[in-house]
Amino acid sequence: MPVDRHLPTREARDLIELVRDVAAREIDPIVADHEKHETYPEGLFATLGELGLLSLPYPEDLGGGGQPYEVYLQVLEELGARWAAVAVAVSVHGLSCHAMATRGTPEQQQRWLPGMLGGDLIGAYSLSEAHAGSDAAALRCRATPRDGGYSISGSKAWITHGGRADFYTLFARTGEGSRGISCFHVPASTPGLSFGKPEDKLGLRAIPTTAAFYDSAFLPREHLLGAEGEGLPIAFSALDSGRLGIAAVATGLAQRALDDAVAYAKDREAFGRAIIDHQGLGFLLADMAAAIGSARATYLDAARRRDAGLPYSQQASIAKLIATDAAMKVTTDAVQVLGGYGYTGDYPVERYMREAKVMQIFEGTNQIQRLVIARHLAG
Numbered sequence: 001m002p003v004d005r006h007l008p009t010r011e012a013r014d015l016i017e018l019v020r021d022v023a024a025r026e027i028d029p030i031v032a033d034h035e036k037h038e039t040y041p042e043g044l045f046a047t048l049g050e051l052g053l054l055s056l057p058y059p060e061d062l063g064g065g066g067q068p069y070e071v072y073l074q075v076l077e078e079l080g081a082r083w084a085a086v087a088v089a090v091s092v093h094g095l096s097c098h099a100m101a102t103r104g105t106p107e108q109q110q111r112w113l114p115g116m117l118g119g120d121l122i123g124a125y126s127l128s129e130a131h132a133g134s135d136a137a138a139l140r141c142r143a144t145p146r147d148g149g150y151s152i153s154g155s156k157a158w159i160t161h162g163g164r165a166d167f168y169t170l171f172a173r174t175g176e177g178s179r180g181i182s183c184f185h186v187p188a189s190t191p192g193l194s195f196g197k198p199e200d201k202l203g204l205r206a207i208p209t210t211a212a213f214y215d216s217a218f219l220p221r222e223h224l225l226g227a228e229g230e231g232l233p234i235a236f237s238a239l240d241s242g243r244l245g246i247a248a249v250a251t252g253l254a255q256r257a258l259d260d261a262v263a264y265a266k267d268r269e270a271f272g273r274a275i276i277d278h279q280g281l282g283f284l285l286a287d288m289a290a291a292i293g294s295a296r297a298t299y300l301d302a303a304r305r306r307d308a309g310l311p312y313s314q315q316a317s318i319a320k321l322i323a324t325d326a327a328m329k330v331t332t333d334a335v336q337v338l339g340g341y342g343y344t345g346d347y348p349v350e351r352y353m354r355e356a357k358v359m360q361i362f363e364g365t366n367q368i369q370r371l372v373i374a375r376h377l378a379g
Contacts, residue, residue, distance in 0.1 A: 049119010080252025096123030162210030192217030
């Protein structure tokens with residue numbers, strides 16, 4: 001059942017209708033097969049890019065869609081309700097464009113942003129390492145100055161769209177300590193850059209997640225974004241926005257699980273009536289709906305603060321925490337509603353449950369979100 005959204009403009013309402021139409025034509029017919037066989041949806045991101053759905057929150061003067069974050073996140077929620085893996089990849093692409101859009105020089109932006117925001121180039125975010133997930137200051141991948149640029153050596157991990165993306169927003173060490181990390185724009189064709197085989201994941205199987213390996217890969221100096229040593233502030237600024245993207249995707253996934261559970265509960269009968277009419281099950285569905293409504297409200301609150309130019313880091317962590325925990329519980333309860341059928345591949349709710357789990361982990365684990373919130377409370 002489509003969510004009855006409160007959108008600020010007619011343009012925004014038309015945009016949501018466009019997303020629903022595209023999802024019905026391009027996503028719904030193929031999602032189950034691609035997730036089952038772990039095959040990449042060739043051409044889908046080009047289609048989304050042609051429609052302007054990969055650049056919505058960026059300013060029009062940079063080639064973006066000029067949409068408020070409040071609207072962009074509701075687009076991500078719609079995509080998340082159709083195909084979580086694709087929605088996550090769209091969110092990560094937006095995250096990957098952040099450094100160039102906010103810290104790139106006019107020359108860098110003129111050179112690279114049209115393709116990045118126009119959908120010709122799909123991006124990936126390369127921050128984590130095998131030993132440095134939540135502890136980003138512990139990065140070891142190093143960028144050593146050379147004549148005219150940098151030599152990159154080391155490895156990165158858990159890259160959504162790894163090996164498939166056209167560019168990577170890389171964070172590598174140029175000095176010591178937390179102020180010794182810098183940000184780079186890395187084209188996928190860079191000599192010395194290679195990728196591991198895709199991870200064998202519990203969910204989100206159609207979009208690859210890989211490690212990346214840099215073997216003295218040379219980057220010209222103009223690929224440095226911002227100044228040396230500014231990498232972590234750039235990364236954390238992007239992550240506040242990225243956490244809202246994951247919150248929206250998780251909310252969409254939970255909404256789809258609830259919709260499927262309600263449809264089943266209306267059709268399935270026990271003891272002479274539809275099981276949705278049994279109070280025990282009706283109350284379970286009500287709790288699922290309440291959790292989704294709370295998740296949506298938290299991410300929209302944070303988005304509106306962002307749109308108004310107010311601090312929103314604490315609210316982004318709250319939204320990511322609330323929405324992804326809700327998605328895990330709602331999808332698990334959806335399996336329960338369907339009973340034995342929910343545990344089989346004949347219905348998609350078991351896939352929703354598998355997809356929800358990682359949302360409590362990436363873009364900062366929910367334990368890290370609690371730490372961020374606590375630090376804000378401590379002042």
